[in-house]
Amino acid sequence: MKLTATLLSATALTVFGLPAFAGSHMADSMTLVSWGGAYQKSQHNAYVVPYLKMNPGVTITWDESSSEAVPKLRAMNEVGNVTWDLVDAEGPDAIRLCDEGLVIEVDHDKILADGDDGSSPSEDFGDMIISDCHIPQIVYSTTFGYRTDKVGNRPPKDVCAVFDTRTYPGKRALRKSPVANMEWALICDGVGIEDVYDVLATRRGQDRALNKLATIKDDVIWWSAGADTPQLLADGEVVMGSTFNGRLFSAIEEQNQPIGMLWDWQMFDIDGWVIPKGLPPEREARVLDFLKFATDTQRLADQSKWISYGPARMSSAPLVGKHAELGIDMAPHMPTDPENSKNTFVQNYNFWGDYKDDIDAKFQAWLAQ
Amino acid sequence: MAERAIVHSVLFVAAIVAAFGAFLGLFVGTANGSGLWGIVIGAAVTAVIAVVLVKAVPSSAASRRGARWGLAILFLIVGFLLGALPGAVIGFFAGLFFAWVTYWLATNRYRDSLPPYATSGQVLWHYTFRTICGVIFFFLIAPIVVVMPLSFNAEDFFTFTPEMLSFDPAGYSLKHYQDFFFNSQWQQALRNSVLIAPTATLLSVGFGTLAAIGLSQPHVPFRRAIMAILISPMIVPLIISAAGMFFFYSRVGLQGTYLGVVLAHAALGIPFVIITVTATLVGFDRSLTRAAANMGASPVRTFFKVQMPLILPGVISGGLFAFITSFDEVVVVLFVGSAGQKTLPWQMFIGLREQISPTILAVATILVAISICLLVTVELLRRRSERLRGLSPG
DSSP, X not given: OHHHHHHHHHHHHXXXXXXXXOSSSSOSEEEXXXXXXXXXXXXXXXXXXXXXXXXXXXXXXXXXXXGGHXXXXXXXXXXXXXXXXXXXXXXXXXXXXXXXXXXOOOOHHXXXXXXXXXXXXXXXXXXXXXXXXXXXXXXXXXXXXXXXGGSTTOOOOSGGGGGXXXXXXXXXEEESSSTTHHHHHHHHTTOOGGGHHHHHTSHHHHHHHHHXXXXXXXXXXXXXXXTHHHHHHHHTSOSEEEEEHHHHHIIIIISOOSEEEEEEEEEEEEEEEEOBTTOOHHHHHHXXXXXXXXXXXXXXXXXXXXXXXXXXXXXXXXXXXXXXXXXXXXXXXXXXXXXXXXXXXXXXXXXXXXXXXXXXXXXXXXXXX | OBOOOOOSOHHHHHHHHHHHHHHHHHHHHHHTTOHHHHHHHHHHHHHHHHHHHHHHSOSBHHHHHHHHHHHHHHHHHHHHHHHHHHHHHHHHHHHHHHHHHHHHHHTTGGGTTSOTTOOHHHHHHHHHHHHHHHHHHHXXXXXXXXXXXXXXXXXXXXXXXXXXXXXXXXXXXXXXXXHHHHOHHXXXXXXXHHHHHHHHHHHHHHHXXXXXXXXXXXXXXXXXXXHHHHTHHHHSOHHHHHHHHHHHHHHTTOTTXXXXXXXXXXXXXXXXXXXXXHHHHHTOOHHHHHHHHHTTOOHHHHIIIIIHHHHHHHHHHHHHHHHHHHHHOOHHHHHHOOGGGOOHHHHHHHHXXXXXXXXXXXXXXXHHHHHXXXXXXXXXXXXXXXXXXXXXXX
């Protein structure tokens, strides 16, 4: 009975103790939502650790739920109980959340810090600002890695190696989504990059891309989580596979796996923060305070010490240094490095915003055939 | 001592030994390029070995023992050539096994455990049945057993590295266990699980026991309907309970609190307690409570002094099931909890989705060990309860 009483009172204390705020104008606890893994670790080390040092008494909790950010924010909004304070979202998700009014619109120049070179935030971020709700952090790319020991003495140099099962026999890992796969299929079917989206907008163009993918369909393992491809490559299950470039960097440099990078026609994407709508004023004040700090020039440059994603601010680029633990130069591993970015394209948010639902339905039906 | 004579035809023995040989050959062949060739070569080689053992070895104890060890050493060398150290170990035991199984069959010893009048068909079924049981057991246990060595992987992938397969110490490491014990995320998750599961268990046991006692009284109206409602969380798909709880708890302010998660898990645990306690109450003699009442004890006193000690094994095993339910539960906590109430299964779930890290396997191994301990306790309690009720000889 005594044990019971102790346990119950301990529970009661925790239950009622947590939500109590210190009463200042800023909340003392904050829930950040991100993707987990090495990426979240880089955010934790670059933004959260120094922020907590400056603000003792604040507690920050990570929730690895960014992959279901849209449905969860919808549900929270519906019941009026928003438990997240700041959400890391990919470009397309951010645009969707913004359109649905689930996240707040911000004035980048008003809430963010100026660049170290004195430029205003909107100049400093430039093209990276793709939505009024989205505060960019990094540029990453979806690109290919291949097993160096399974390609003989002909390491693949161009993305069409993915469709060349004669020269590179074996399974390939591709994302279970039409985005990027359709573009690569068309490029390798002879469509020029400037025409890709015009072709893809037509029914015939979509069939053309799917027909090209059909030539390797039996050799494809479809992935859905970013960790799948590195695992498949490490196992030797696949000879090449697409994933986020940071995952490949970590498998190659940190885990010493026999994997090489195939940067040709990598697809850039932008990742950043969104602020959920409906936060109480003291929580929103805390979020804005953190956000201003976490997206300044130095913090974004610091992040690249832990992961090979390019900072979204131009003023951060010269500050990119060496890896925090391995001591290697990070610049050559960035997707934006000139050596790596000879052939690139940026995910076309406008196109996929308009066509994603149609093409995705078609793609999934094709997968099930 | 004279050894038993060979009574069976060499063809019979060679055929069955060849079947075992084909099975081993399948694995050896697959590891060396072609499973089909492995089967063929394995069957042929072991059939020849069986013939040699039966026909060429004199039937004295010493020479049979010599043949057995000779075969083990031969297989050890072949295994070493094919697969280094692990191959040698497997080869050694395979050699012992083939020599044993050959004599076991040839000298008719396989019929020793069966009555003399059993027909060939009955003997065949006797061993087929055991084989089927063994295969089912293998399929149930293999995935769990595979996980355990992988949790000692020195690399960050779910892969048996060549170093691991050759038992090189460099291929093994405790770093994933270290990650579990020193990573604040995992420790927070462990704390949450350790806080939530016992509290939810206490609530389940309290409410579940009372409900079971009440529902076992013959005069309670709508007993079956109430019982059905109370055990519905066990029957309704978890995802539906979870979505319902999310919307309900959000409106009453329980979503994202410890209390909310504890209540949700208690609701999931109650059916287990009701079922186990109801089962023990079946063997409970009602005249004991009447006798207690007759002697002036209040119902509460009767419950704690007479009824509770007798049904305690059922209460405890129900409580253990409720505990494991809460400790292993991921769907409901994903809906009802927020990041502050992240439990171990939740942390494992996101770890598996976002980053395939063997730390998950280390945690899984620890959890399996805990689960085994708990289930052994349940089994011991069940035996004690049977003994107390005189159902089995003490």
